[in-house]
Structure formats: C-alpha cells, structure tokens
Amino acid sequence: MRNAVLVVAAPGVAYGPGMTTKPQLSWGIIGTGWIAGVFAEALAKSRHGRLQAVASRTSERARTFAKKHRIAKAYGTYADLLADPAIDVVYISTPHPSHCADTLSAIKAGKHVLCEKPMGITAAECERMVTAAERKGVVLLEAFMYRVHPQTQKLQELLAKGIIGDLRCIRTAFTFDLSVLPITGANVRIDPALRGGSLYDVGGYCINASRMIAGEEPATIDAAWSIDPATGVDRACAGVLKFPSGVLAHFDVGFHSIPTNFIEVIGAKGRIHVASPWWPEQKRAVITVQMTGKKSKEVVVRNGGWIFTIEADHMADVIAGRTKPLIPAANSIGTARVLDTIWRRMHR
Amino acid sequence: MRNAVLVVAAPGVAYGPGMTTKPQLSWGIIGTGWIAGVFAEALAKSRHGRLQAVASRTSERARTFAKKHRIAKAYGTYADLLADPAIDVVYISTPHPSHCADTLSAIKAGKHVLCEKPMGITAAECERMVTAAERKGVVLLEAFMYRVHPQTQKLQELLAKGIIGDLRCIRTAFTFDLSVLPITGANVRIDPALRGGSLYDVGGYCINASRMIAGEEPATIDAAWSIDPATGVDRACAGVLKFPSGVLAHFDVGFHSIPTNFIEVIGAKGRIHVASPWWPEQKRAVITVQMTGKKSKEVVVRNGGWIFTIEADHMADVIAGRTKPLIPAANSIGTARVLDTIWRRMHR
Numbered sequence: 001m002r003n004a005v006l007v008v009a010a011p012g013v014a015y016g017p018g019m020t021t022k023p024q025l026s027w028g029i030i031g032t033g034w035i036a037g038v039f040a041e042a043l044a045k046s047r048h049g050r051l052q053a054v055a056s057r058t059s060e061r062a063r064t065f066a067k068k069h070r071i072a073k074a075y076g077t078y079a080d081l082l083a084d085p086a087i088d089v090v091y092i093s094t095p096h097p098s099h100c101a102d103t104l105s106a107i108k109a110g111k112h113v114l115c116e117k118p119m120g121i122t123a124a125e126c127e128r129m130v131t132a133a134e135r136k137g138v139v140l141l142e143a144f145m146y147r148v149h150p151q152t153q154k155l156q157e158l159l160a161k162g163i164i165g166d167l168r169c170i171r172t173a174f175t176f177d178l179s180v181l182p183i184t185g186a187n188v189r190i191d192p193a194l195r196g197g198s199l200y201d202v203g204g205y206c207i208n209a210s211r212m213i214a215g216e217e218p219a220t221i222d223a224a225w226s227i228d229p230a231t232g233v234d235r236a237c238a239g240v241l242k243f244p245s246g247v248l249a250h251f252d253v254g255f256h257s258i259p260t261n262f263i264e265v266i267g268a269k270g271r272i273h274v275a276s277p278w279w280p281e282q283k284r285a286v287i288t289v290q291m292t293g294k295k296s297k298e299v300v301v302r303n304g305g306w307i308f309t310i311e312a313d314h315m316a317d318v319i320a321g322r323t324k325p326l327i328p329a330a331n332s333i334g335t336a337r338v339l340d341t342i343w344r345r346m347h348r
Numbered sequence: 349m350r351n352a353v354l355v356v357a358a359p360g361v362a363y364g365p366g367m368t369t370k371p372q373l374s375w376g377i378i379g380t381g382w383i384a385g386v387f388a389e390a391l392a393k394s395r396h397g398r399l400q401a402v403a404s405r406t407s408e409r410a411r412t413f414a415k416k417h418r419i420a421k422a423y424g425t426y427a428d429l430l431a432d433p434a435i436d437v438v439y440i441s442t443p444h445p446s447h448c449a450d451t452l453s454a455i456k457a458g459k460h461v462l463c464e465k466p467m468g469i470t471a472a473e474c475e476r477m478v479t480a481a482e483r484k485g486v487v488l489l490e491a492f493m494y495r496v497h498p499q500t501q502k503l504q505e506l507l508a509k510g511i512i513g514d515l516r517c518i519r520t521a522f523t524f525d526l527s528v529l530p531i532t533g534a535n536v537r538i539d540p541a542l543r544g545g546s547l548y549d550v551g552g553y554c555i556n557a558s559r560m561i562a563g564e565e566p567a568t569i570d571a572a573w574s575i576d577p578a579t580g581v582d583r584a585c586a587g588v589l590k591f592p593s594g595v596l597a598h599f600d601v602g603f604h605s606i607p608t609n610f611i612e613v614i615g616a617k618g619r620i621h622v623a624s625p626w627w628p629e630q631k632r633a634v635i636t637v638q639m640t641g642k643k644s645k646e647v648v649v650r651n652g653g654w655i656f657t658i659e660a661d662h663m664a665d666v667i668a669g670r671t672k673p674l675i676p677a678a679n680s681i682g683t684a685r686v687l688d689t690i691w692r693r694m695h696r
Contacts, residue, residue: 164606168523168574168583168584168602168604168605169523169584169586169600169602169605171519171521171600173519175516175517175614177616177640220572222570222571222572222588223570223588224568224570224588224589224590224596225590225596226516226590226594226595226596227594235516236516236517236594236596237596238517238588238590238596238597238598239588239598240570240571240572240586240587240588240598241572242572242573242574242586246574246575246584247574248572248573248574248584248585248586248600249586250586250587250588250598250599250600251598252517252519252596252598252614254516254517254614256516256616257516257517257614257615257616257617258512258614258615258616258617258618258619258638258639258640259640260612260614260619264608266523266602266605266606266608267605267606268525268604268605268606269605269606270606271606271608290606291606292525292606292607
C-alpha cells in the first residue's frame with residue numbers, strides 16, 4: 001500500500017489496475033476568479049480529488065479564497081504552488097492570455113493540468129501546450145466541462161446512430177447577462193487586452209459543439225459582432241461555419257442579454273434539440289428528438305450530476321489511466337483556430 | 349351603384365369611403381406552379397376577390413389549372429391575360445428571374461400586381477418594378493404573405509413596446525423537404541439558371557423578418573452554403589447579418605431536411621419566440637414571451653385565418669384605399685440586395 005500512496009504524490013502515475021484503493025488526487029487552483037470558486041465547490045464533492053492549495057498573484061487574495069473554500073494552503077505566487085511536491089494536478093483559471101504560459105510552467109513542474117477554456121488564445125499556443133504535455137508525460141485537458149456530462153455522451157450516441165439522417169445544419173447559442181454574475185472587482189471579461197468579450201468567454205462552447213457534431217474542422221469561418229462602446233469588447237457575436245462535408249453551423253453568443261442556451265441539430269429526416277447543453281440539468285437532463293412528421297420524443301438522462309464534479313473525476317480517471325480523455329487537449333487546437341480567426345477580424 | 353361596379357373593372361380605383369357595397373376585385377393568375385394552386389384555393393375564400401382567369405405558357409397547362417380550380421378563363425399566353433380588361437389585379441408566380449419582366453408587363457397593362465417572392469432577383473430589378481408601379485399609379489406588393497397575418501402584427505406590436513429591452517440578436521430558420529411537395533414535372537427550385545436553391549426559395553423569409561425586426565438594412569452580410577452536387581443549387585444556406593444599430597441576425601434555410609421554422613428575438617431583458625412564423629396556425633397562433641428569470645408566457649392570436657386569403661384581401665384593401673400596405677413594395681429592395689449579395693458569392 002505504501003507504494004500506492006507514494007505514487008499519488010508523484011505526478012504522472014496514480015491508481016492503476018490491480019490496486020485496491022482509490023487514492024486521492026491532490027489539486028491546486030491557480031487563479032481565484034468566479035469560475036475558480038465554482039470549481040472549488042465542485043471539487044469538494046469529487047470522489048477522486050481533494051483541493052489542497054490555491055495560488056493567486058497576491059497572498060491576500062489567495063488567503064481569502066482559501067478561507068472561503070476551506071483550503072489548507074494559500075500561495076501568493078503561482079510558482080510557489082507549482083513548487084509544492086504534494087500537488088498532483090492544477091486547475092488554471094487565470095485570464096485567457098495567461099493560460100499558455102501558466103500551463104507550460106505547470107507542465108514544467110511536472111503537474112497535470114486542467115486548463116480553463118479557451119486553453120490557448122491561438123492555435124499555435126494550443127499546439128505548444130499539447131506538445132509540452134506529451135513530452136513531459138502529463139495529462140492536459142481543456143476544461144470544457146459540458147463535454148464530460150452524460151447528456152453530451154447521449155447526444156453523441158444519438159448522432160452516431162444516424163437516426164436523423166445526413167446532417168444538414170447545427171444551431172447553437174450561449175448568451176447570458178454578465179451583470180448577474182457575482183463578480184467583484186475588475187472583470188477580465190470586459191478587458192480587450194485580456195481577450196475579453198463574449199466570443200472568448202462563451203463562443204468556444206458553440207464552436208466546440210459544432211466541431212464535435214460535424215466531426216471535422218470548418219472550411220470557412222464568418223462572423224459579425226457588436227462591440228460595446230463602453231468596454232471595447234464584443235457584447236455579442238454571431239458566426240457561421242461551413243464544414244467540408246457540407247454541414248453548416250451558425251451560432252450566437254453574448255453577455256448582455258437574457259440567458260439562452262441550446263444545441264439543435266437538423267438532419268435530412270429529423271432534429272435533435274438540447275435545451276440545456278452547457279450546464280445540463282443535474283437530476284433530469286432532456287434531449288428532444290423529432291423525426292419528420294412524428295411527435296417529438298424525450299431522451300432523458302437521469303441524475304447525470306454536477307458537471308464540474310464530473311470533470312474533476314474525469315481528470316482523475318484520465319490521470320490514473322482508468323479512461324481515455326473524452327476531449328483530448330489536441331481537440332482544443334481547432335476551437336482556438338476559429339476563435340482567433342474571428343478575433344483578428346474583429347480587432348484589425 | 350353603376351359607378352361603383354364600373355370602378356371595380358378599372359384598375360387603380362375600387363371601393364372607397366362612403367360606398368356601401370364591397371365590389372369584388374377580379375384576379376388573374378400568371379404561372380401555374382404549386383404555389384399558384386395554393387393561392388387559387390385561398391382566393392376562393394377571399395371576401396373581396398374573385399379568381400377570373402389564369403395564364404400559362406401553354407394553353408394546355410392553363411386549361412388544366414383552370415379546370416382544377418374552377419376558373420372561367422384560361423389563357424395560353426401571359427399577354428392575352430394582361431389584355432383582358434376584366435382583370436384588375438394579377439398574381440405573378442412565374443420563375444424568379446421572370447418576375448421583373450412579367451410585373452413590368454402587367455403594370456404596363458394597367459394591372460395591380462401581387463408578385464411572388466422574391467419580387468425581383470436583384471435590388472435594381474426591384475427598383476425598376478417599384479418605380480414603374482408608382483408612375484402607373486397601380487399597387488405592387490411582394491407576396492410575403494406572413495407579413496399580413498395578425499400573428500406578425502402582434503409580434504411587431506410586442507417589439508414596438510420594447511418589453512424585451514434593447515434588441516441583441518435575431519434567430520430565424522425555414523427548412524423543409526422538397527421531396528414532400530406535390531410538385532409534378534420540372535421543378536424550378538432545382539434549376540441554377542432560374543436562381544433555384546433554398547436561398548432564393550425561402551431565404552427571403554429569414555432576411556425579410558430580420559430586417560423587419562431590426563428596422564433597418566444590414567451593414568454586413570456573410571453566409572455559407574451547401575451545394576447539392578446533383579442539381580448545382582444550394583440545398584442549404586446559413587447567413588449572418590449585422591445591422592448598424594449593433595443588432596445581429598443569423599439564420600439557416602434549406603430544402604432537404606426536416607421542416608423547421610422559427611423566429612426568435614433576444615433582447616437585454618427578454619426573449620420572444622414564434623414557433624410558426626411563416627405559415628401561422630390558423631386557429632391558435634402562439635407567440636412565447638420570456639423575461640429574464642420569469643416563466644414564459646403565451647400571447648395567443650385566435651382565428652387569425654389562412655395567410656393567403658388574408659393576403660388576397662389585404663391586396664384588395666390596399667387597392668381600394670381602405671388600408672396602407674403592411675409591406676410596401678419598396679421594402680423588397682432590401683431583401684433583394686441581401687439575397688443577391690449571397691447568390692453572387694455562391695456562384696462566382
């Protein structure tokens with residue numbers, strides 16, 4: 001047993017076949033924004049993980065966060081957390097443009113990394129991150145938590161069965177009202193220097209889902225946006241993608257409107273609608289399937305659970321080799337390419 | 349009373365204030381395709397119109413159509429119908445690229461014109477048609493039947509009240525399966541030379557509605573499409589429009605998939621969803637309004653009626669001066685500009 005315990009403390013290897021206990025993965029959180037708090041709470045319910053440390057750019061912010069979430073260690077620099085040998089895996093939720101450097105530092109320190117989306121702000125950044133993780137032999141995943149929820153697995157299962165016939169079009173949306181988020185202090189979401197704006201905040205969901213459903217990378221990328229004059233970032237963005245197979249996708253995202261969320265896939269013979277694709281209902285997630293001329297039917301995923309907890313446990317499972325990643329880090333390169341293409345047009 | 353009856357036979361003037369009877373408007377139909385049949389049936393229920401004649405490019409087709417729809421006169425050329433002094437108004441449902449010339453001929457003959465959509469295939473064509481009608485003093489309307497239904501009036505009323513706050517985004521769709529239409533013989537919808545394809549067939553609905561809701565013309569137009577290799581026309585098209593106010597619109601249309609139809613408008617504080625915007629339910633048309641954090645509410649339009657009959661009666665009302673056009677012909681210029689912009693990119 002002693003070996004197993006030691007193994008847990010050493011990044012890269014943990015629980016494997018034949019071992020009889022499920023050792024806990026030790027988590028560190030880098031960055032103390034709103035989503036870091038959501039993830040910290042979710043980790044508390046994780047089967048395979050324990051939140052052990054948090055790091056911020058100031059000791060004060062780290063201590064405040066640690067106190068609120070009952071975390072043992074609070075570090076005033078990211079480097080101090082990365083130097084802590086007790087930490088196996090870090091969750092990076094710093095501002096978007098810092099993701100690449102922070103991830104590379106963590107990988108260099110031998111930590112597994114769950115990096116908030118967008119993983120990198122360009123395809124080149126993502127490629128560097130993926131290569132570094134592969135070379136070091138650590139697990140790197142982009143925190144697209146909706147991808148690991150059973151509802152998303154069910155959606156992919158339905159699509160794989162081909163029940164709606166040849167795919168024609170994918171419609172997605174993710175909008176909300178930024179002013180209702182419990183954010184205090186400076187908000188990175190409205191800072192153009194940090195790739196603030198709705199595109200980089202939630203556009204990745206629609207792009208990630210469209211690519212997942214089409215099963216390929218878009219051949220053409222077009223978009224329109226609305227810049228908020230007060231902040232200089234896009235408060236809304238709508239885009240249209242064409243995939244080589246001929247499948248089309250269009251979407252809108254925004255953070256100054258009523259919340260709306262959906263994935264809708266239309267095919268030659270039917271339609272699949274997911275009403276809460278990004279933050280699925282925990283108790284009863286519903287996918288609606290309608291075939292031409294028929295009444296719609298509900299496909300229900302019961303007790304699917306809380307996505308962030310599932311995500312933490314999925315990360316543990318991947319690290320332990322119990323499962324393959326549901327969304328490999330390399331997949332993030334494609335999303336980054338679309339995001340960056342639109343961003344550059346938006347700000348040229 | 350003699351005067352009133354005479355007036356009906358003379359285009360341009362019909363029933364006016366102070367007159368005690370509602371004289372019947374005499375209709376002629378040019379073109380005998382599927383939609384012409386739908387309109388002929390609708391005219392039979394019109395309060396203010398009677399279908400008197402039909403013209404096709406062959407006497408045989410005209411006679412077959414006349415027999416089926418119990419029409420007194422069948423003409424083997426369009427010119428013969430236009431020369432008939434008993435006809436007040438013509439409904440033009442020839443292939444898209446013929447709309448302009450056929451409309452100009454009808455106007456020259458002093459007929460009022462209800463022209464199938466798209467009114468012209470380019471903005472320039474529409475401008476010529478509008479100018480000609482104005483000069484001749486006849487009424488010209490584009491047959492955007494959904495615009496005259498009470499459901500659409502209610503939607504505009506709700507938007508005018510500003511209940512959902514500043515507009516952010518407009519989502520629309522119109523798809524169906526061409527193979528289920530009862531079309532016999534050659535289908536103009538799949539002929540590239542006749543601007544066949546889903547964009548010109550139903551794209552106008554999404555573009556017309558988006559412009560109606562935004563209340564202005566788009567500043568940017570982007571699109572993607574899927575060309576059916578068997579026919580050379582677009583079987584699906586998705587677009588994104590940006591309006592000068594910052595409102596965004598995106599849509600998809602197609603005619604090789606499950607039917608889907610909706611208009612959804614999202615604003616800063618709420619959302620309006622129309623589930624059957626293009627062919628509204630006759631008995632109970634429902635508009636759903638949802639405000640942030642509240643349960644959605646239904647706004648119901650009862651017994652709104654059959655759109656094509658309403659359209660015929662609206663045409664009669666406009667000709668008689670009883671009402672102003674709900675969609676003036678000049679409005680069609682903007683739709684044509686968007687359609688043509690996308691078409692030219694699609695086929696360059």
